[in-house]
Amino acid sequence: MINSRVGIVHLSRSLSIKHSKESFRIVEVGPRDGLQNEKNFVPTASKVELINRLSNCGFKAIEATAYVSPKWIPQMADHEQVMAQIQRYPSTSYAVFVPNVAGLQNAMKSGKVDEIAVFCAASETFTKKNVNCTIEESLKRLKEVTELAQKNRLRIRGYISTVIGCPYDGKTDPKLVAKLAENLMNLGCYEISLGDTIGVGSVGSVNSLLDEVSKSVPLEKIAVHFHDTYGQALSNVLAAINKGIRTADSSVAGLGGCPYAKGATGNLASEDLVYMLNDVGFDTGIDLEQLVETGNWICTIMDRKNVSRSANALLSLKGVKCNTN
Structure with a gap:
């Protein structure tokens, strides 16, 4: 059994991956998904700087914030200020999460x-x-949101959570995920991100899921979103790559955490994903050195542990101490 990140990377060379500096798209979800469950409010200025730094790292897709009620997610209460103050790069998309029509109307x-x-x-x-x-x-509510969004010429990205397992219902039937993915495509989503919300998936369950979803939705329209609860996130991305998927979500410094899974480490760290993809031979367009610096900076600001193993290793080589609180 291969446990190390290095072992996983070299295992990838035996997979049937066809590329020649093929591009791989990373959707950086740290500013939204990574921060939304933080108990201590992250200052607006820090959120804005984080997004600006990530843009400068080369990300072409960043989840910036969420238009949700401050009552339910206080961390996202400053969505208006964040969207007004960030520096926009012409080639970068800054998506916002909206849960309902009211959220969409506020965003517009x-x-x-x-x-x-x-x-x-x-x-x-x-x-x-x-x-x-x-x-x-929930699909009926989404239909109202997507219809309004399309009328206003907004791009729509869909998320499906608990695609492998649920903390309440146990294992998820891949056929249900495939049906939901098809529904979201029909509602106008240009891409569907499959989220292993509690991080219980591994290569076997991921392969089974993608085989089923591919019967309903072209895999070039599918992205993957893995949490690293069981240390399987990178190998799961490799499984998705071997199926032909070329988009994955990740979060700088592994920011985030699932409140439903005890001991969950949260999202796959962007630094670890970029390090692996670089070694496999993909072109991510991401400056890894700047990304590592950005992750260490935001963890210092938040006084939060940096869970990226690649960041810790690369900073150690430079003699820089990574935040480990």
Whole structure:
């Protein structure tokens, strides 16, 4: 069994990956998904600087914030200020998460939003606990959001959570995920991100999921979003690559954490993903050195542990201490 990141990278060379400096798209979700569950409020100026730094690293897709009620997610209460103050790179998309029509209307009022992210889950219990309705009802609500978004010429990215397993309902049926992915495509999403919310997936379950989803949706329209709870995130990305997927979500310094999984380390660290993709031979367009510096900076600002192993190793080689609080 291969446990180390290095071992996983070299294992990839035996996979049937066809590329010649082929590009790989990374969606940086740290500013939204990575920060939303933080208990201590991250100052708006720090959020703005984080997004600006990530843009400068070369990311072409960044989840900037969420237009949600401050009552439910206080960390995202400054969405208006964030979107108004960030420095926009012409080649970078700055998506915002919207849970409902009210959130979308607020986002449109700002005049700063051109892409939104919408969400559903492949678990009835998870859906009821998150949005207080059934999966079928949540799709009806999403239809209202996507129709309004399309009328206003906004790009729409879809998320499906709990695609491998749910903390309440157990293992997820891949057929349900495939059906939801097809529904989201029909609602106008240009891409569907499959999220292993509690990080229980490994290569076997990921392969089974993608085989089923590919029957309903072209895999070039699919992205993957893995949490590293069991240390499987990188190998899961490799499994997705071997199926033909060329987009993955990740979070700088591994920011984020799932409140539903005890001991979860949160999102796959962007630094670890870039390090692996560089070694395999993909072109990410990301400056790894700047990314490592950015991750260490935000962890210092937040007094938070940097969980990226690549960042810790590369900083150590420079004699720089990584934040380990």
